[in-house]
Amino acid sequence: MGLEEARRRLREAKRVAVLTGAGISKPSGIPTFRDAEGLWKAFNPLDYATPEAYARDPKKVWAWYAWRIAKVREAEPNPAHYALARLEADLLARGGDFLLVTQNVDGLHARAGSKRLVELHGNILRARCEACGRRFPLPEAFPIPPSCPACGARARPDVVWFGELLPEGAWEKALRAFSEADLALVVGTSAEVEPAASLGRIAYTAGAYLVEVNPEPTPLTPLAHLSLRLGAVEGLEALYPLSSAPG
Template identity: 85%
Template sequence: MEGLAEARRRLARAERVAVLTGAGISKPSGIPTFRDAEGLWRNFNPLEYATPEAYAKDPEKVWAWYAWRIQKVRQAQPNPAHLALVELERRVLERGGRFLLVTQNVDGLHALAGSQNLVELHGNILRARCEACGKRFPLPEAFTPPPVCPGCGRRARPDVVWFGELLPEGAWEKAEKAFAQADFALVVGTSAEVEPAASLGRIAFASGAYLVEVNPEPTPLTPLAHLSLRMGAVEGMAALL
């Protein structure tokens, strides 16, 4: 495939690489996606589980759902696609380049795999945030939801970004800058529908980056991509590297 060969050549010499990942990269690790035919939103209404209003109305219901998801995340391990991005980061930094991995995922698998230059755009499900003092803290292996803040003893919420909420302070600015300055942008396993993350590929393309998409299905980003690999994340990353 000529397009793949060109993508490999460009990636091998890229000095500024920016990567965006979505739920599709964690699917091979056993973590459900959100929007595909078997995704979470097929059986759960996001308005009932992933908004500030839902939490205010019924925090116990929301926490029970997150406790179930946390259990799944704790059972998961990074897959070859996560490890491939660790290797890509190593190669780019070894040749003196810049690398940033931006993920919409809250499962922590990129960090567990060993990614260093990482922005968790939507937070981390394995942390909680105090509703009173704002303290963030890792959730213990076993806890009774809702957890309480170790600092002030007040109730804590999941440290994730819900629909209608702002991203963590500084996260978007760092991500936007990396994609605007990238000469190679890679978007893996995301539907490219959730803003503002969905804009990152367009920002990179508009700034002149070579844009590669890895996703089994076409997305709104497909018309802009220099190469779209219709593969899962594991197969796509293996093909690129």
């Protein structure tokens, strides 16, 4: 009954907001952060993902990011990424509104075809100049650290580190979408990293039907109208079967 009700509400929804985390990219071979095999089990985030760590040793930080970038370049979007791109196309085709907010920095949602997308924590395939602020895509091979093509100054990864502000306008777009949604879908996130973790609660408080897809319970689970204890691919296939897609 719960799954059928969620499917019906998704078919009939006019405003859908989606939040994704590392779990949606795990089937593509991208390591997560907080599970038993996550990156933070092997690496201390204070050594690699803070402004202070970068100031201490930018080459060490960039070497770590270069390793992660190589993994991202090898990866391909998986069926969960494509399902959300189909959901967006379906909803927009019937005059609805949609926003996908991701905590991931791997760019796989865009590669799968998602267009109404907010990358809340930036994109690992870009760099940002420390002097002029220019953002630019990283080539296949780049020096460590890379230099800005505009002014020649050193560039840093274009991602949000612990203790930093989100990209300008990103949170406002996410907050508006989840505040106005009639259905909110949270996929593959531990719901522990703020402020993104609060988006599901905001949608629920505003009256949205809340669906969670995650193999393990999260702080969001007690609020969810439906919690699917599945991986992202299996959960989205159950919730939004291919037969539900347009065409």
